[in-house]
Every structure is written in C-alpha cells, then in structure tokens.
Amino acid sequence: MLREDRQSGGESQVIPIGEQETILLIDSDQHSSDQIRTALLESSIGSFPMEWATQLSEGLIRLGKRGIAAVLFDLSLCGGSGIKTFDKLFSIAPEIPIVVLGKAADEALAIEAVKHGAQDYLLSSHHDIYSLARTLRKAIDRAAFAVAQHMEREMAVVTLNSIGDAVLCTDVAGRVTYQNPSAETMTGWTREEATSRPLTEVLRIADGSTRRTAPNPLERAIQENRTVGLTPNCILIRRDGTEFAIEDSAAPIHDRAGCVIGAVIVFHDVSVARAMSIQMTYSAHYDLVTELPNRLLLRDRTSQSIAAASRHNRPIAILFLDLDHFKHINDSLGHAIGDRLLRSVSKRLVALLRASDTVSREGGDEFVILLSDISDRADAATSAQRILIALNEPHHIEGLTLYINGTLGISIYPEDGKDAETLIQCADMAMYQAKEDGRNRFQFFKQELNLKAAERQSIESGLHLALERDEFLLNYQPKVNLNTNRITGIEALIRWQHPVFGVVYPERFISVAEECGLIVRIGHWVMREACRQARAWQNAGLLAIPIAVNVSAVEFKEKAFVKCVQSILSDTDLEPRFLELELTEGVLMKDVESAASKLRELKEMGIRIAVDDFGMGYSSLSYLRKFPIDVLKIDRSFVNQITTLQDDAILASAIIAMGRSLKHCVVAEGVETQQQKIFLQAHHCLEGQGYLFSKPLGATEFAHLLQNGL
Numbered sequence: 001m002l003r004e005d006r007q008s009g010g011e012s013q014v015i016p017i018g019e020q021e022t023i024l025l026i027d028s029d030q031h032s033s034d035q036i037r038t039a040l041l042e043s044s045i046g047s048f049p050m051e052w053a054t055q056l057s058e059g060l061i062r063l064g065k066r067g068i069a070a071v072l073f074d075l076s077l078c079g080g081s082g083i084k085t086f087d088k089l090f091s092i093a094p095e096i097p098i099v100v101l102g103k104a105a106d107e108a109l110a111i112e113a114v115k116h117g118a119q120d121y122l123l124s125s126h127h128d129i130y131s132l133a134r135t136l137r138k139a140i141d142r143a144a145f146a147v148a149q150h151m152e153r154e155m156a157v158v159t160l161n162s163i164g165d166a167v168l169c170t171d172v173a174g175r176v177t178y179q180n181p182s183a184e185t186m187t188g189w190t191r192e193e194a195t196s197r198p199l200t201e202v203l204r205i206a207d208g209s210t211r212r213t214a215p216n217p218l219e220r221a222i223q224e225n226r227t228v229g230l231t232p233n234c235i236l237i238r239r240d241g242t243e244f245a246i247e248d249s250a251a252p253i254h255d256r257a258g259c260v261i262g263a264v265i266v267f268h269d270v271s272v273a274r275a276m277s278i279q280m281t282y283s284a285h286y287d288l289v290t291e292l293p294n295r296l297l298l299r300d301r302t303s304q305s306i307a308a309a310s311r312h313n314r315p316i317a318i319l320f321l322d323l324d325h326f327k328h329i330n331d332s333l334g335h336a337i338g339d340r341l342l343r344s345v346s347k348r349l350v351a352l353l354r355a356s357d358t359v360s361r362e363g364g365d366e367f368v369i370l371l372s373d374i375s376d377r378a379d380a381a382t383s384a385q386r387i388l389i390a391l392n393e394p395h396h397i398e399g400l401t402l403y404i405n406g407t408l409g410i411s412i413y414p415e416d417g418k419d420a421e422t423l424i425q426c427a428d429m430a431m432y433q434a435k436e437d438g439r440n441r442f443q444f445f446k447q448e449l450n451l452k453a454a455e456r457q458s459i460e461s462g463l464h465l466a467l468e469r470d471e472f473l474l475n476y477q478p479k480v481n482l483n484t485n486r487i488t489g490i491e492a493l494i495r496w497q498h499p500v501f502g503v504v505y506p507e508r509f510i511s512v513a514e515e516c517g518l519i520v521r522i523g524h525w526v527m528r529e530a531c532r533q534a535r536a537w538q539n540a541g542l543l544a545i546p547i548a549v550n551v552s553a554v555e556f557k558e559k560a561f562v563k564c565v566q567s568i569l570s571d572t573d574l575e576p577r578f579l580e581l582e583l584t585e586g587v588l589m590k591d592v593e594s595a596a597s598k599l600r601e602l603k604e605m606g607i608r609i610a611v612d613d614f615g616m617g618y619s620s621l622s623y624l625r626k627f628p629i630d631v632l633k634i635d636r637s638f639v640n641q642i643t644t645l646q647d648d649a650i651l652a653s654a655i656i657a658m659g660r661s662l663k664h665c666v667v668a669e670g671v672e673t674q675q676q677k678i679f680l681q682a683h684h685c686l687e688g689q690g691y692l693f694s695k696p697l698g699a700t701e702f703a704h705l706l707q708n709g710l
C-alpha cells in the first residue's frame with residue numbers, strides 16, 4: 001500500500017507506508033511524554049513519529065483505528081488491577097508489539113507483562129535516547145517476523161489439510177510426529193493416536209502380490225538422506241485391514257545445520273488407477289465376450305511357439321475356425337444370444353484342447369487355435385476333426401437348442417510360413433477354400449490357394465476402377481423357340497475388358513464384386529445398358545422381345561431395388577414388359593416373404609420374372625407357388641447330360657413337367673447338340689438357349705441376328 005505525501009511546490013512524493021512507524025505512547029505523565037517524543041525523533045536509528053494517549057481507554061480507542069507500529073505503555077496505569085489491565089491492551093491488538101515502561105520498583109510487574117505477551121520492558125532509569133529507539137526497532141522487527149512466520153505456517157497447515165495427498169512425518173527415530181487429515185483417513189489412525197507411535201505400526205506397507213511387509217520408504221529416506229520412491233506395486237494396509245494400492249515418495253527433513261531430523265512421506269490411493277490399468281492390460285490381450293486371448297495375444301504366443309519349435313525342429317499348426325451361418329443366428333435371435341453361443345463354442349474348444357494350445361477369438365465368429373504340441377500334420381487333422389464333432393453337438397442357451405457348424409483351415413509351420421501373420425493368413429485362406437467346398441469340414445493350406453488369393457486381390461482392386469474406366473460391356477445371347485427356331489428373348493451377359501487379362505468372364509469376378517459390395521453399382525450399370533440397348537434396337541425397327549438381366553442376391557436385397565429398376569426403365573424409356581429379371585433359387589429362398597413381396601411389386605409393374613439355374617437349389621414347389629414366376633430356366637448341368645445320363649434325363653423331364661404344371665415357360669440352358677434339342681422337344685420344353693443356336697454376341701453382331709433370324 002502506498003501513501004501520498006503532499007510537499008510544498010505541489011510536487012508529490014510517494015513514501016511507502018511503514019517507513020514512518022508511528023508509536024503510540026500510553027502514559028499519563030506530561031514530562032515523560034515530552035522526553036520520549038524527543039528521544040524518538042532524534043534517535044540515530046531513525047525517527048519515529050509519536051502519538052500520545054494519557055489514559056488506557058483513550059489508548060485502546062486509538063489502537064482500534066490501526067496505523068500504529070508499536071505501543072509504549074506505562075505500567076503505572078495498571079493501578080490496582082495489576083496485570084489484568086495489560087491483558088486488555090494486549091488482547092485488542094495482539095499483533096502490535098508492546099514495550100512496557102516502569103519504575104525500577106515495577107520490574108516484577110514488567111517481567112509478568114512480558115510473560116503475558118509484551119515484547120520487552122524498559123525501566124525509567126534506562127530510557128535514554130539510544131536504548132528506547134533500539135528496543136522499539138527490535139520489537140517492531142520481531143513482531144513483523146512473527147507475523148510472517150505465522151502466515152507461512154498457516155498456509156502450510158491449510159494446504160496440508162486440504163490436499164488429497166496424505167502427508168505423514170516422523171522424527172529420526174521413526175516415530176510419527178504429524179499426519180494430515182488425508183493420512184488419518186488412509187492409515188485409520190487419528191493424529192493424536194498416531195503421534196509418537198512407531199511408523200511401522202501406523203503406516204503398514206506390503207507388497208501387492210506377496211502381501212509381505214515392504215521396506216518403508218521413510219526409513220530409507222532417513223538412512224540414505226535422500227528422496228526415495230516406493231517399490232512398485234505396493235499396498236497400504238489400513239488399521240481396519242482395508243488395503244489400498246498406493247504410490248508415494250519420502251524425503252528427509254533437515255534442521256538448520258543440515259542434519260536429518262526426520263522424514264516426510266507423501267502418498268495417495270491409486271487403487272482405481274491401478275485397477276484400470278490392470279483392466280486395460282487385460283482388455284488389450286483378451287476378448288471381453290469370450291474371455292479368450294485376442295488376436296494380439298495369439299500372435300504373441302504364436303511367435304513364441306515358432307521360436308521354440310524352430311529350436312526343437314518340431315512343427316506347429318494354426319487352425320482357423322469360422323462358424324457357419326453364425327450371422328443368421330445373430331440377426332434372428334439377437335446379439336445377446338449370439339454372444340452366449342460364442343461363449344459356449346469357446347468353452348467347448350478350450351475343453352477339447354491341451355493346456356499348451358491357445359484358443360483365441362479373432363473377431364466376429366472367427367477363432368484361431370494354436371497347436372504348439374503336435375508331431376505331424378495328422379495330429380492337426382485329428383484336432384480339427386474333433387473340433388468339428390464337438391461343435392456339432394447342440395448348444396442349449398436360454399431354453400433354446402441351437403445347432404452350429406464350423407469350417408476350419410489349417411496351416412503348418414514351417415512349410416506354410418515362418419511367421420505368425422503368414423501362418424494365420426494361410427489358415428484363413430484354407431478355411432475360405434473349405435467353405436467353398438461345402439462348409440462343416442477342414443482343409444489344409446495349399447500353395448495354389450496363394451495364387452488364387454493373389455488373383456482375387458488383383459481382381460478386386462481392378463474392379464474398383466473398371467466402372468470409371470468403362471471397361472465393362474454386354475454380350476447378348478438369344479432364347480429360341482425350339483419348335484419354330486424363332487428368337488423369343490435375349491439374355492444380357494456381362495464381360496470385363498481387362499487392360500491386362502483381356503476378356504474376363506463373370507464367373508471370375510461376380511463373386512468378388514458381391515463380397516466387396518461393388519456388385520450393386522455394376523448391376524445398375526448392366527440393367528441401364530441392357531435397357532438402353534433394347535430400346536435402341538426397338539427404335540431401329542428390330543424385333544421387339546424381352547431382354548433378360550441377371551440380378552445378384554446382394555443387389556436384390558437392396559431396399560431401393562424396385563425403385564431403382566423403375567427409374568432405369570423410365571430413364572431408358574423401355575416398356576416394363578420388355579424387361580426380364582433372372583434370379584437364382586438361392587436369392588428367392590434367402591428371405592421368402594420379403595422376396596415374394598418385392599417380386600409382386602415388380603410383377604405389378606409388368607416386369608417378367610425368371611428363375612435362373614433351376615434344379616441346382618432346393619426350392620420346393622410349395623415355395624415356388626408363392627412367387628409370381630414367368631420363366632423357369634433349367635440349369636445347363638442337367639441339359640448337358642440328358643442324352644447320356646439316365647438320371648439327368650429323368651430329372652430334366654420332371655422339371656419340365658413341373659414347370660409346365662405351374663404354367664411357367666420352361667427354358668433349357670446350355671443346349672449344345674441336336675440330340676439335346678430333340679430330347680427337350682419330345683418332353684415339351686418350349687424354349688432353349690445355348691451354343692447350338694448362338695454364342696453370346698456383341699451388340700452389332702446381335703443386331704444382325706435380330707434382323708435376319710437364326
């Protein structure tokens with residue numbers, strides 16, 4: 001704070017307060033007052049302005065107004081009340097130093113006053129100029145120091161009481177001297193109870209895993225005279241037995257001479273943080289649904305197994321297991337049941353295998369099993385076989401009986417790969433192949449799968465660009481009336497003009513496009529192009545007949561499928577009766593109700609519906625009746641052998657009869673020979689499609705065909 005002092009000439013000079021320390025003299029004697037005032041003004045130490053009160057009551061009022069640096073009090077004012085009068089004065093301003101004045105005879109009372117809080121006393125025989133000022137100076141400085149000390153202490157106490165960290169101090173002998181409230185809570189001892197007790201009694205520290213007493217860092221801080229941290233993973237055992245994980249450090253306390261006089265330990269509860277870190281380490285390595293090791297831990301263990309196997313020159317096996325149709329269970333019964341089924345499967349796997357094996361969850365419905373203790377491939381095959389059998393047993397979950405199969409791929413170290421990632425990839429590829437071969441089986445990895453995978457990979461990346469680069473085109477193959485040889489319809493078949501591979505046929509890329517979802521965009525392109533071409537031929541005055549487009553399951557499943565067909569028709573200006581959609585049985589059987597309703601919508605628009613590759617699936621007649629079908633296309637694998645194989649001939653004729661009974665137009669696919677045509681005619685199959693009539697042709701060639709007929 002600053003005080004402004006006006007000087008002559010209007011200039012102002014700033015003097016810090018405190019430089020002028022006003023002394024209050026409480027003394028009834030005029031003479032001694034004059035003497036003291038002079039002494040204070042003329043002192044060599046500095047001049048003290050003085051205010052004078054002749055009575056105690058007057059002095060008390062002045063003191064209450066502040067601005068007084070020290071008090072000089074004449075003891076003779078105490079009168080008959082003795083030291084009590086002084087107490088009154090002291091209680092009004094305990095922080096202001098008081099020096100009492102007295103006669104030689106009052107020395108006993110003066111000493112009493114010092115005991116009650118006066119800074120000092122001066123007997124009348126001593127108040128010469130020098131000693132008076134000096135005594136006051138000392139009193140004022142000492143009081144200021146005491147205030148500063150008090151503040152510092154106060155701050156320390158408030159801090160210690162309010163911080164969350166526990167603080168505990170000991171002396172060199174290891175006896176507790178101080179605990180803050182947090183330390184009281186954590187040790188279970190109040191400060192009073194703890195004070196003077198041996199540290200080891202109050203602060204019981206043990207190793208988190210062994211529960212054995214751990215070295216107390218306070219003792220080490222004292223012995224080694226340095227700051228020490230706690231050994232990791234320590235716990236504190238509270239007085240009532242409760243345990244906390246703690247983290248801390250201890251430091252020695254020194255006296256002014258630098259000697260260790262004790263130590264202080266600061267610690268806090270890290271139970272929550274430690275539990276969290278344990279949980280995090282766990283979830284980084286284990287799958288939370290099945291509690292099996294996760295992919296990370298599996299790779300780690302596989303790498304370790306590989307190292308051991310290479311030292312002992314032994315094989316190991318990786319089994320990649322994928323559950324068949326798990327998604328269906330998850331979708332229809334819900335994730336909760338799905339998760340329980342996964343747990344049931346993982347229990348079975350664990351029960352089946354040895355302790356040295358690792359069963360891990362790779363994610364979704366995929367499990368990877370590491371067999372690190374096999375002698376040869378046959379051992380791996382035996383394990384795979386046992387897994388398939390164990391999985392086939394029903395799972396009882398929440399009153400439901402669930403059946404699930406699995407498909408396994410196996411890779412072997414060292415033949416198939418030298419590192420974990422390669423082995424797992426090989427096992428995955430083998431599993432994929434086993435799935436294609438018909439699921440619920442296992443398959444060893446073969447090198448040619450690698451080539452297949454590489455090709456698939458390059459097809460997939462090429463497909464992403466094919467649409468933009470306009471690399472697709474359509475070929476057209478006629479459908480023919482077997483009796484008249486007239487063209488009755490067209491099927492549009494996609495081709496991919498690949499910049500490197502040349503013409504790529506749909507068998508090689510449609511399934512890849514389905515898996516990566518591109519089929520939807522490709523399908524739209526095909527339909528638009530087919531409709532555009534059909535309309536163009538009609539505009540050119542060529543034969544107006546339906547054009548058939550193949551629709552993939554993925555495309556048909558799209559919510560917007562019907563709308564999409566509608567907008568393509570209107571964009572290309574093709575009448576709906578000239579568009580035919582070919583769907584396989586599988587597509588229709590996947591979700592019968594929704595398929596039936598979509599087909600009805602399409603049918604109402606006037607579009608024709610054909611069932612492609614008929615006979616390959618498992619559709620029953622009762623199902624077929626639900627769908628508004630116009631055409632049944634008998635799969636070419638039957639037609640192929642109708643003239644050579646008795647069974648196929650019977651089947652084909654049965655299918656023809658069935659289609660006719662449902663009033664469907666029956667078309668035979670893949671008619672290559674005259675004999676086949678004759679057989680089909682004899683069995684009243686109305687139409688056929690195949691090389692016998694025409695191979696699929698480009699648009700220009702096909703236009704000729706439309707113009708001139710076969």
Ligand code: C2E
Pocket residue numbers: 477492493494505506507510523526550551552582612613636669670671672689690691692696
């Ligand atoms: P699909 O619908 O059954 O088509 C008939 C397939 O049989 C065509 O093969 C055709 O070239 C072939 N074919 C025709 N006549 C004969 C014959 O006398 N002998 C033999 N051996 N084969 C004959 P492509 O064009 O390779 O198509 C194969 C399959 O790919 C098609 O079978 C169809 O399922 C699918 N596909 C073709 N184009 C598309 C398309 O645009 N979209 C979708 N989603 N699938 C398509």
Ligand code: MG
Pocket residue numbers: 491550582612
């Ligand atoms: Mg077709």
Ligand code: MG
Pocket residue numbers: 612613633635636669
């Ligand atoms: Mg077909």
